[in-house]
Amino acid sequence: MSSKPSRLVRLAIAAAVAVSGTVVSLSAAPVSHAVGVSSTDGQISRAEVLARAQSWVDEGVWYSQQVYYTDSNGTYRTDCSGFVSMAWHLGVSRTTWTLPGVSTPISLDSLQPGDALNRLNPYTGEYDAHVVVFAGWTDSAHTSASVYEEARPGTQARRIAYSRSYLTSQNFKAFRYNRIIDSGTPQGSQDPGSLPTGTLVKAPNNPTVKLVISGSGLAVSGSDVAPDGYDLGKVVVVDEAKFNLLPTALPVGTVVHDAAGGSSRYVVVGDAALPISGAEWSADGYNTRPDMGVPTSWLQGAVRNSLPVGTVVHDQADNSPSRYVVIGDAALPISGADWSADGYNTRPDMGVPGGWLQGAVKKSLPSGTVLHDQADNDPSRYVVVEGAALPIAGAEWVPDGYSVRPDMGVPSTWLRSVVQASPADGTVVRGEAGRDDKVYVVLGGSALAVSDADKAAYAERPRLGVPENWLRGAAQRPLKNGTVVRDVSGGPSVYVMAGGMAVPLTAADYSGLGYDKRPLNTVPGTWLTAAAAKPAPADGTLLLSPDNTTVWLVTNGGSKKALTQADFGPGKYSFNDVVIVPTTLTANLPFTTS
Template sequence: MPAARKKPALAATAVLLGLAAPLVLGAGQASAASVASWDQVAQCESSGDWSINTHNGYYGGLQFSQSTWLAYGGAQYAPYANQATKQQQILIGEKVLAGQGPTAWSVRCRGPLINDHADPYPATTSYPDPASLPTGTLVKSPAGPDVRVLINGAGVPVAGSDVAPDGYDLGKVVTVDEARFNALPTTPPPGTVVHDQAGGAARYVVVAGVALRISAADWTAAGYNTRADLGVPSAWLKGAAGATLPAGLVVHDQAGGAARYVVVGGAALPISGAEWTADGYNTRADLGVPGGWLATAANATPPTGTVVTGQGGTDPSIYLMVNGTALHISGAEWTANGYDKQTLMGVPEAWLQGAAAKPLRNGTVVKDSSGADPTVYVMAGGMAVPLTGADFTGLGYDTQSLMGVPGSWLGGAAAKAVPADGTLLLSPDTPTVWRVVGGGKQALVAADFDSGRYSFADVVKVPAALTAKLPTATG
């Protein structure tokens, strides 16, 4: 309420005189108001923020003074009005309205209370349990405007943008018990098959709140075609289809097979038979997912920047994921570089050994994440090749993402004398593409690429100083 608001004087009087009950209303004075009217008052008084406390002496959506809140019994709910629920604030507001009338609120905000005499929460009203209603029913609580659609025991939120394209009829919304409405999960249970209520051929299965796309092959092979196919709000489905499964979830191909995987950063990492029990994966829920989705996830790796360690704990080493490679983090770097502030993800150790042995992708541009070494490097066949400022821009690496990596790992990569055999190099002093062979370089010709034997996509641009120091191999 504004500073000029008339403060509810009765509150102070009740406190000082110890009155047991508020004043009896005079003829024509409002004694109750609907939730909709209280919402309008709150919108005017506090922009509809029922938990507001701006330290101006008034609290909550209806902007009670502390003396009024206590005088009318608010302490039974919370010490201050802003700490109580919307319904609790309205119930105290009803008592103030009965005792003082609409004038307890500012002139500009009291209007909705003057001619509305409805009971906001009639004791005689009995609302149905949403569990008794069929899937597809639109429901809301008596205390708010939010609408949900019932899907297999869940209440999936319906956005305003869903109403027209999804064909929802708001005239058929059923008001249900508030507590049970609020207790409804907002995502369908795992295994529910859904599609966009607005239409389209795409089908999805819900797993841990995420909607995974079902391919045409999976539709019948995995038995999804035998389940109920339910329409869900478009906005919810868009968000769920773009979400990532929670880390640590164990999954398998719904169509069958013994392979098991653990999800980390959207990637599905294979779990070996020994790790299945030794690392405790067998104690987790094992969820079926579409084979097409799983094939894609199994070819992915945890995102760059993910910090990982072996789930079994036999190797205490910690690694940083960069472009699919696991780079070792030394003990000193663990805290000095702030890696200890990130979430440490446990991953299958067999997979981790392979990721740690994999050379960092050619063409990746890196620097020491600690900043101790300001040099920028480009990766070529496992070797970190230093770049000058002119190299960085002249070779076009300024257009790529610069990856921070552990300095100890970088020192080892920079100490290598030559890239691994088979690495394709191109320096700006010549159009010749060189192939590293036995510590030297061998020139390739156009025919080598035309035949498909080599690909220009695998060529790494490096400073001329590197190719110049490599002896030319013959034969």
């Protein structure tokens, strides 16, 4: 009997995942060739890595970023990084971002079977695109590599050859798992991982000194030795292979401080060190944990690091039941409805200092970040531009270059809120594809064209790429009635928008009509000149002037029609849509009764 589910069953499960967004676990009967001598997160031979990779090819495991597959190898997510995590026998399904944390960069020509190739994204400078297991060169000249991979949705685990030119053009970088060995039985004497915390160690042929803490090895730089008080005369020489395999990350929740001194304390989560405030030291229970002195240079790097994308966190003090997911440096709120539906309940839930969390919650995702609904209830993709999520049309996905950016799953409720938002007022935008050099400035959800004569006024602002479909719609959208504007280049004139027309306000109008209480927005001068030259507001605009209480409806191409109280109410006109304008405007509009 086959140990793998039938193709029909796998397709049905994949369809269920696409609809529900929940994490599904598949199970298969153990396969004998995947069994090895390694333990989770332990040393593993190159032969065993390849055997584990081949087992998923034999079992026909389908790609998914939500599905977890269980067989004799363990339980792992069935995307590219989950596949490498399975092959290396890691304790969790790491991401392309976090796999470098358990591996060491090497050159392409140093690759050996069982190593990995991780693609460095040129747009983000992060390893956030794709990763594969290297199986070997297909020729002595190293012009073609055989790799194992979980490639993309709709495909199964496979072994395939890629040319060296393709790997280099796509920015793939070579990595070696820190605990991989060339044979099943490592040779050596003292294991540095078994030495007491605080021991300094080095390998016979490696000048690097490391500080052992809880089985991990933190590099000690030359600048650390004197300030941190390290006695190099007490360095223990250990087995070279085991030295190179020491984990570089401390266990989650470890409390650390700079060995050189100072009162600051930090808690380790992933590869990051998060600051603990004085108020949190006791309230959050950090004072009950061992407090480890670490090398200054290592701590400085850890403080700069971000938590892995997708990490679920909560306030360590548990003053709030709220949960958040980390994307970049921002923490996005997870609603109660999203907790299970989006699969966040299946991830480790990390307690973090409340002060750090409050700061992360206030941060925004960087412009250019590509998003989708974590639950996959909405197949759409969006790009973040100054606080708003703008829809990406299918036709824009590849030509605009969005397909090569990391695609971040975010909580459904949070996504809906930013989809309804507009980029911040004053944001300068252009079409992402760059087919023309037209530039626009955003105001109230509208995109106002910036002429060549006006570009100097916006020269200091970054020009952000946006999807062309969204830009076309925003360029056609008139400014909201009641918006107060003036020329970005200066000048005393002030205007109020009414039905696409920029209505001039005298100084008396500006204060007398209450517009001095509203934001005064700058707009491109050429655009403003055209808006002020319009003969009348657009039909359908409701106007009120201070000379009387009559509300006028602009109709018939610039005429005015008086409305009565009976014209307002549910299903009729709303007083909220009325624009107060100077009497000179309403007086100059011809009267009509039709």
